[in-house]
Amino acid sequence: MSLQVVAVGPSVLVQDRGRPGWAHLGVPRSGALDGPAAALANRLVGNAPDDACLEVLLGGLALTSDEGVWVAVTGARCSLEVDGRPAGFGEADLARLHAPIGINIGAITPAEIAISILAEIVATIRKDRKRERDGATS
Numbered sequence: 001m002s003l004q005v006v007a008v009g010p011s012v013l014v015q016d017r018g019r020p021g022w023a024h025l026g027v028p029r030s031g032a033l034d035g036p037a038a039a040l041a042n043r044l045v046g047n048a049p050d051d052a053c054l055e056v057l058l059g060g061l062a063l064t065s066d067e068g069v070w071v072a073v074t075g076a077r078c079s080l081e082v083d084g085r086p087a088g089f090g091e092a093d094l095a096r097l098h099a100p101i102g103i104n105i106g107a108i109t110p111a112e113i114a115i116s117i118l119a120e121i122v123a124t125i126r127k128d129r130k131r132e133r134d135g136a137t138s
Helices: 033-046 089-096 110-137
Strands: 003-008 011-017 053-057 061-065
Touching: 061 110
Parallel strands: none
Antiparallel strands: 003 061, 011 053
C-alpha cells in the first residue's frame, strides 16, 4: 500500500507528539499543533498514539492510494472529498449534532459523570419535546 501526494496547500507537515522534556538541552517541544486531534486521528484508524500524522494547516491536501485506506480527518472544520464527492459532516449535519458533556453537578467519579451526562440528555429531550408541543399549538 502506498499514498501518493497529488497536491498540497500552504503547509502540510508530518507531526508526532514532539519532544517534551528536552527544552533544557535546547530541543523545542515541537509536535502536532493540535495534539488531541492528532491522538484522536491515530485512535480512529487503529494507530499507536505516538504515530506520526499529516497536519494540514490552512487547507489543501490531495492524496491518492493504490488500495483502500482508513483516513481520519480531525481538528478544525474543513471540506472533504472522497473520489471527487463531498464526504464527512456538512454544516446541516453539524447543526443537528449535540455532544452532551454533562450538567455541572460537581461530578467527580465516573459514575457521577455518567449521571451528569444522562441528566443533560434528559433535559435536552424534554426541551425538544416542549419545543415540539409549543410549535404544534401555535
